[in-house]
Amino acid sequence: MAEPSTATVPKRRFGAGFWRLWTATSISGLGDGVRIFALSVYAATVSSDPVEVSMVAVAGQLPWVLVGPFSGTLIDHLDRWRMLWICDVARAVVLAGFVSAIVGDRVTITVLAATAFLLSSIETMADNLSQAVVPDVAGSHSLDSANSKLLTGRLVTMEFLGAPVGTALFATAHLLPFGLATVCFALSALLVFGVRPASGRTAADEGRVTLRLLGSQTGEAVVWLWRHPLLRTVCVMAGLLNFAVLAVMGVAVLYALHVLHVSETVYGLLLLVIAVGGLAGLTLAPKLIAGLGRGRVLQLSLGICPFVFVLGGITSQPLIAAVVFAFAGISVALVNVVTTTLRQALIPPDRFGRINGAYRLVINGLSPLGGLAGGLTADRFGLRAPFFLAAVVLAGVTCAALPLLSNRRIGHVPDQDARPGHEDAGSPAAPTGKDGE
Missing domain, CATH: 1.20.1250.20 (MFS general substrate transporter like domains)
Structure with a gap:
């Protein structure tokens, strides 16, 4: 490899x-x-x-x-x-x-x-x-x-x-x-x-900006993103991760009070544990990526989630729930670092804003749907059910990620200097390396 x-x-x-x-x-x-x-x-x-x-x-x-x-x-x-x-x-x-x-x-x-x-x-x-x-x-x-x-x-x-x-x-x-x-x-x-970077890159286009132009270029960005195999995969994967996490977090306060039987103060501490996990993930990200590669970090981040969410669904112990929330924070942090780098490396600099906006539209659009799905699932099947919903969703994402987000496919993505900059709007830059592993 x-x-x-x-x-x-x-x-x-x-x-x-x-x-x-x-x-x-x-x-x-x-x-x-x-x-x-x-x-x-x-x-x-x-x-x-x-x-x-x-x-x-x-x-x-x-x-x-x-x-x-x-x-x-x-x-x-x-x-x-x-x-x-x-x-x-x-x-x-x-x-x-x-x-x-x-x-x-x-x-x-x-x-x-x-x-x-x-x-x-x-x-x-x-x-x-x-x-x-x-x-x-x-x-x-x-x-x-x-x-x-x-x-x-x-x-x-x-x-x-x-x-x-x-x-x-x-x-x-x-x-x-x-x-x-x-x-x-x-x-x-x-x-x-x-602040002015030594490269002098400002990615400014001095042409006249109209509402029609903004609308058409935003639509082109959505098409560009959809036609780029790697970024499309990463976008859907990250969006579904957000969907799953929000499905759980949408009912987390009720889960803490009525399943774990803890006070509002302890619930606040559980939320702090998520932030601590996120901090740990961000701190470890550069070394993990350097040692394992971006593809494997994504695979491991997603692969852990189904197990920890199942654990959260079956436990009534606050300490075990804290471990679940910590690992959720770590996974989201690692995925954020890798996917941010991939966007910076693969999106043409002069179109980064619009394509990144399209990417974030998918991510932020799926998040509230996850919260709604979690609430409806909890109302129908109980407060533990959203954890199992999240586990099922992420198990499917993990199975898809194993071949699609491998090191062989992601490992040779340029870091910054070789970023694409001259592709046509409707023709995405092909990811380097072979698909699959």
Whole structure:
């Protein structure tokens, strides 16, 4: 078997541009974590109507499906580094306006929902941009290593710091967490401002952008993705992983309270275990990929899931459930690192935004369907049933992944310098290496 291209990872340090991007991403992650938590809690203080409160959460999720694909296409026509700091400035402005609404006592469910929608709409573009510019500052380093560091920084600030910091500040004064988030995005903008990669790649297209053009190019991106055998496979696989995980997480609180018989506090600790697993997966990802190859890491990540979810479905022990959640976090983290690198390596740079947007449309479209399926399954068959549903789905994905996502097929995917850049929109770059193993 051919050795994967990630077998040797350069030991040189990342440059200043990368660390400015890492710091900005981590700081904006804190801003996102604080504001997402604070918005949901604020909604509960404004209204006791479950439907009204849920509207805020729904408003925060809709942009990933309604706005994400088109914002991805838009960034292919703009200077990505400039747009990255503009997105942070825009989020700071929106939050500053929300803080003024708090001061003026004008916060309603409608204001909360509108704020959540605007911030998530900008986030769809900012997240796409942050992935698009990584190859510009990774230099000679492995993209797997660069993505691992960036995802780790954001996970720590968003998941580990966001909720507790947001809780403490919100309890002191409602405007404090939003004030902090405003400062975070302003600092992130300052860090990114002026960064210019040595390669000079901005992937900007100065042509006139119209709604018709955005629509047609977004459609072309969906077709490109579907016609690319490897990225299509990875996209469906990652989407079904999200579907399975959300099927479980959608009823996780009820599972914890009524199957594991633990308190709300312990349930919070179980959620923290998922984040710890994710952190472990992100930390281990570069070494595992270097030693095993991207294909085998994907296979192992998926192959573990059916067993751990079955274990979660049959256990009533909180410690065993914690192990299940930890492995779920590890698997998702490893898959995120590998699939992000594959997109950066295989998608033509001038069309990364729109094709990455199409990819994320599938991922984010399947996630809520997983939550709905988990809820319906639990209602019909009990709170353990979603774990078995997830296990069945991922067992099927694993069987398909064994031949389709092998090292022989993925191992020779270029890291960054040899990325395709001149293919026709409807003719995907063929993956290097032979299919199957």
